[in-house]
Amino acid sequence: MQKTIYIVAGGPEAYIPKLENDQDVLWIGVDRGVYYLLQAGICPHIAFGDFDSVNEAEWAVINKQLTNINRYLPEKDETDMELALLWAVKQQPALIRIFGGTGGRLDHFLANVFLMARPSILSSLSCTIEMIDEKNIISILRPGTYTIEKIADKQYISFLPLSREIIDITLIGFKYPLKDQHVSRGSTLCMSNELIQSKGTFSFKEGILIMVRSMD
CATH class of the missing domain: 3.40.50.10240 (Thiamin pyrophosphokinase, catalytic domain)
Incomplete structure (x- = not known):
């Protein structure tokens, strides 16, 4: 085990x-x-x-x-x-x-x-x-599809490109959804999002992504 x-x-x-x-x-x-x-x-x-x-x-x-x-x-x-x-x-x-x-x-x-x-x-x-x-949970993620659940005291979810670019990121069940978006390192496009359901999914095809779940 x-x-x-x-x-x-x-x-x-x-x-x-x-x-x-x-x-x-x-x-x-x-x-x-x-x-x-x-x-x-x-x-x-x-x-x-x-x-x-x-x-x-x-x-x-x-x-x-x-x-x-x-x-x-x-x-x-x-x-x-x-x-x-x-x-x-x-x-x-x-x-x-x-x-x-x-x-x-x-x-x-x-x-x-x-x-x-x-x-x-x-x-x-x-x-x-x-x-x-x-106040924070920081995860390093490789390409794939992920399901996450809402955390009551850490409602904000940010996605930050660590690699030069994130290819085809898709966010489903979020306040600000995305579909097959390319996001470059330094972009703030995916800052301070929130789940609008008890669960959400996100995926991307290439790159290394930092996910930060935070509270104020």
């Missing part, structure tokens, strides 16, 4: 939804995210990081409770999140969700978005990768 993997990174804690243990989830802690998990009563399966964002007392807690820690020097080529995500992808999970990847430093946030969309990751993974915070 494929596992669902949740990765908890060390972004500002105020942006992270309440974390609740689930036996069907494989938890990964990244740097300070390991401490967040332990504070929530969740012991991660594996941890990655240089742990330069925790103090000595917090590191002592982490080191005492975990045995599977991959600790690195701060001077390295990969970010802590990259190391964790590459490990997660190798497990061939059913779903990957990232928490603690937004807020705080914009360079970290943008790096995480581009990391989720790395061609080598997308080509070797059949599942969806999502990055979640208190």
Whole structure:
């Protein structure tokens, strides 16, 4: 049975939804995210990081409770999140969700978005990768047909081309429908749409798309 993997990174804690243990989830802690998990009563399966964002007392807690820690020097080529995500992808999970990847430093946030969309990751993974915070759900999508359900507290749905162009995007069941539209990177055509039914469908033939479901 494929596992669902949740990765908890060390972004500002105020942006992270309440974390609740689930036996069907494989938890990964990244740097300070390991401490967040332990504070929530969740012991991660594996941890990655240089742990330069925790103090000595917090590191002592982490080191005492975990045995599977991959600790690195701060001077390295990969970010802590990259190391964790590459490990997660190798497990061939059913779903990957990232928490603690937004807020705080914009360079970290943008790096995480581009990391989720790395061609080598997308080509070797059949599942969806999502990055979640208190107000947003960010998904990276490949060509195909998708059905989504209305989420009461995240009514706005935006589609942003990450590749140079999205070919033949079609939106059905949305306030602003589209039919076989070409959308170029930088276009705001597909910003702040909404479902007008309990479910909607969208599809596109070529490109890489970012879907953001948000609340005000």
